Amino acid sequence: MEKKKFYITTPIYYPSAKLHIGHTYCTVSADAMARYKRLQGCDVMFLTGTDEHGQKIENKAKEAGVTPKEFLDNIVAGPKGVLDLWKLMNISNDRFIRTTDDYHCAAIQRIFKKMYDKGDIYKGSYKGKYCTPCESFWTESQLVNGRCPDCGREVHDAEEEAYFFRLSKYADKVQDLLENTDFLQPRSRVNEMVNNFIKPGLEDLCVSRTSFSWGIPVDFDPGHVVYVWVDALSNYITALGYQNDRYDDFEKYWPCDVHFVGKEIVRFHSIIWPAMLMSLELPLPKHVYGHGWLVIDGGKMSKSKGNVVDPYPLAEMFGVDALRFFLLRTFPFGTDGNFSNELLIKTINIDLANDLGNLVSRTVAMVEKYFDSTLPAGQEDADADADLIGMVSGLRDRYEDAMERFQFQDALEEIFKVIGRANKYIDENMPWALAKDESKKARLAAVMYNLLETVRVCGTLLIPFMPETADKIFARIGADETCRTWDNAAVWGVLPKEATVVKGDALFPRIDEEKALEELDALREAQMKAALPAVETEPLTEENVDFDTFCKSDLRAVKVKACEAVKKSDKLLKFTLDDGSGTDRTILSGIHHDYEPEDLIGKTCVAILNLPPRKMMGIPSCGMLISAVHKEHGEEKLHLLMVDDSIPAGAKLC
Numbered sequence: 001m002e003k004k005k006f007y008i009t010t011p012i013y014y015p016s017a018k019l020h021i022g023h024t025y026c027t028v029s030a031d032a033m034a035r036y037k038r039l040q041g042c043d044v045m046f047l048t049g050t051d052e053h054g055q056k057i058e059n060k061a062k063e064a065g066v067t068p069k070e071f072l073d074n075i076v077a078g079p080k081g082v083l084d085l086w087k088l089m090n091i092s093n094d095r096f097i098r099t100t101d102d103y104h105c106a107a108i109q110r111i112f113k114k115m116y117d118k119g120d121i122y123k124g125s126y127k128g129k130y131c132t133p134c135e136s137f138w139t140e141s142q143l144v145n146g147r148c149p150d151c152g153r154e155v156h157d158a159e160e161e162a163y164f165f166r167l168s169k170y171a172d173k174v175q176d177l178l179e180n181t182d183f184l185q186p187r188s189r190v191n192e193m194v195n196n197f198i199k200p201g202l203e204d205l206c207v208s209r210t211s212f213s214w215g216i217p218v219d220f221d222p223g224h225v226v227y228v229w230v231d232a233l234s235n236y237i238t239a240l241g242y243q244n245d246r247y248d249d250f251e252k253y254w255p256c257d258v259h260f261v262g263k264e265i266v267r268f269h270s271i272i273w274p275a276m277l278m279s280l281e282l283p284l285p286k287h288v289y290g291h292g293w294l295v296i297d298g299g300k301m302s303k304s305k306g307n308v309v310d311p312y313p314l315a316e317m318f319g320v321d322a323l324r325f326f327l328l329r330t331f332p333f334g335t336d337g338n339f340s341n342e343l344l345i346k347t348i349n350i351d352l353a354n355d356l357g358n359l360v361s362r363t364v365a366m367v368e369k370y371f372d373s374t375l376p377a378g379q380e381d382a383d384a385d386a387d388l389i390g391m392v393s394g395l396r397d398r399y400e401d402a403m404e405r406f407q408f409q410d411a412l413e414e415i416f417k418v419i420g421r422a423n424k425y426i427d428e429n430m431p432w433a434l435a436k437d438e439s440k441k442a443r444l445a446a447v448m449y450n451l452l453e454t455v456r457v458c459g460t461l462l463i464p465f466m467p468e469t470a471d472k473i474f475a476r477i478g479a480d481e482t483c484r485t486w487d488n489a490a491v492w493g494v495l496p497k498e499a500t501v502v503k504g505d506a507l508f509p510r511i512d513e514e515k516a517l518e519e520l521d522a523l524r525e526a527q528m529k530a531a532l533p534a535v536e537t538e539p540l541t542e543e544n545v546d547f548d549t550f551c552k553s554d555l556r557a558v559k560v561k562a563c564e565a566v567k568k569s570d571k572l573l574k575f576t577l578d579d580g581s582g583t584d585r586t587i588l589s590g591i592h593h594d595y596e597p598e599d600l601i602g603k604t605c606v607a608i609l610n611l612p613p614r615k616m617m618g619i620p621s622c623g624m625l626i627s628a629v630h631k632e633h634g635e636e637k638l639h640l641l642m643v644d645d646s647i648p649a650g651a652k653l654c
């Protein structure tokens with residue numbers, strides 16, 4: 001019989017931020033799903049990769065002083081790069097796409113042309129708010145306090161020639177798809193998409209850029225590069241060979257069974273992607289699942305807060321399987337989850353060291369001790385065994401029900417209920433007491449067999465989550481390949497009655513929480529220090545100034561009324577200041593490298609006013625604005641001292 005096909009994808013990682021535990025969560029969940037489908041006997045295609053175009057990448061490479069391709073190669077294939085992390089995390093992807101791969105780029109040009117020829121892409125002009133230093137267009141709603149959301153600078157109206165995709169044409173069809181099918185899951189995401197994006201009116205989407213060059217060129221109109229999301233979303237079909245001959249399994253695997261995506265990119269996957277596929281006249285994916293985020297103390301992980309969680313030390317300290325397990329056991333897949341090291345350690349100690357680890361080690365140790373590792377024929381006791389056997393026999397179906405809904409937490413909960421029941425079964429049947437009575441040896445053998453069978457079924461269903469641990473478990477209980485199949489996970493009594501066990505180390509040693517937390521804190525501090533720029537400040541002055549002399553300095557709060565660059569000077573800014581006297585004061589300050597004049601208007605600063613006037617570039621400067629100064633990588637940085645705006649102009653500082 002032909003195997004059932006299953007095609008699953010993760011979003012392709014955009015290498016502008018460091019890979020962290022959130023990305024790992026997303027990829028591990030897709031891996032668990034892919035392994036589950038393989039366990040069921042499906043022919044699985046599991047795709048992941050990297051999204052490598054766009055202005056941010058171009059800028060990052062420039063900052064690093066390398067070409068974009070060099071920058072990307074290092075992130076993808078360099079030490080501790082994307083490929084390394086996925087290998088470490090035991091990710092079983094069948095294919096890895098980089099959007100800079102030649103076959104993908106050529107396919108994107110054909111896809112773009114196809115939609116253009118159909119009339120779904122047309123040339124127009126893009127109007128928006130433009131930030132010159134960032135070379136970025138923004139819409140009114142993306143601005144933060146009317147300024148560029150990336151750098152905080154002023155933006156201005158601008159217009160450029162661009163191509164547009166007729167997203168509006170597909171609005172009704174997409175709305176119908178979202179509202180009347182189970183395409184987008186969990187269901188709670190549907191309202192958000194329909195109410196926030198479709199109902200207010202879907203506008204056509206700008207799908208080309210001319211302001212930067214790091215993208216796939218529109219081959220019939222040089223100067224334009226394809227919008228990064230059109231390029232990125234299409235990876236799901238180009239990686240199968242759509243519009244290219246690098247691969248040839250598009251017919252076999254498309255449409256995709258499920259795209260796993262984080263909540264913030266559901267919009268692209270559930271509105272733009274289906275519309276693009278409709279335009280290309282291709283079948284639609286069966287499901288898009290928008291999972292929640294891992295957050296820290298309820299908030300987003302961010303470099304500036306210094307709370308971005310690096311998966312490497314966690315995997316090294318606690319083991320890859322423990323980390324994989326924690327991510328899927330602890331958080332419901334559809335909602336946000338609060339990550340903490342404490343929770344990670346507690347989960348490992350309770351579920352893995354205590355419940356699962358103890359069940360396996362006690363069972364194996366008792367079979368070894370009481371039967372010299374090989375069980376004799378046992379004597380069943382229907383009353384005492386029915387509950388455990390009943391629970392184990394129905395486990396696979398309950399697990400399957402949860403997995404089909406992508407509810408990993410529920411699937412694991414079912415397994416751990418059975419593990420809990422088995423530990424209780426040990427206490428109820430007290431093997432240590434049975435062992436003391438020779439006439440009860442056959443009963444003892446049956447109790448042990450029931451425990452080994454329970455471990456076998458749980459081990460089989462844990463394969464998708466902890467593949468290496470499952471192998472270890474099978475080795476301990478002497479389960480060969482035939483005992484670990486999906487079919488046999490629903491059958492009781494598969495292990496040979498004379499099973500032979502092999503003792504080993506604890507599967508999950510108990511973690512000393514306090515010690516582990518201290519180590520993780522120390523590591524985080526060291527990482528933060530290493531990430532800081534090399535900062536130098538001036539050594540402290542040895543010589544004292546007498547108090548009376550110091551008190552003569554007239555330090556005041558001043559408000560910036562106007563500020564402009566001084567002509568022919570690249571450093572000097574000319575300030576018109578309110579110093580509280582009623583007459584404007586002019587001060588010149590050499591801070592143009594660090595500030596744009598328009599950003600300083602309205603600010604309250606600190607100036608020393610009773611210095612003798614000094615001419616610079618022919619303009620008299622009456623006083624001095626106070627700045628803090630340090631060196632970063634040998635370059636001087638100035639920070640104009642600004643104080644609370646509620647302080648009135650002219651207030652004396654003492």
Ligand code: MSP
Pocket residue numbers: 010011012013014015021022023025026051232233234235260261262263264265292293294295301
């Ligand atoms: N390049 C796009 C995806 C294009 S798919 C055609 C992208 N890349 S990303 O690197 O920014 O994010 C990759 C995935 O990681 C996204 O699904 C995103 O939601 C997920 N996560 C990033 N931070 C996350 C958390 N803190 N928690 C969980 N997942 C998060 O978006």
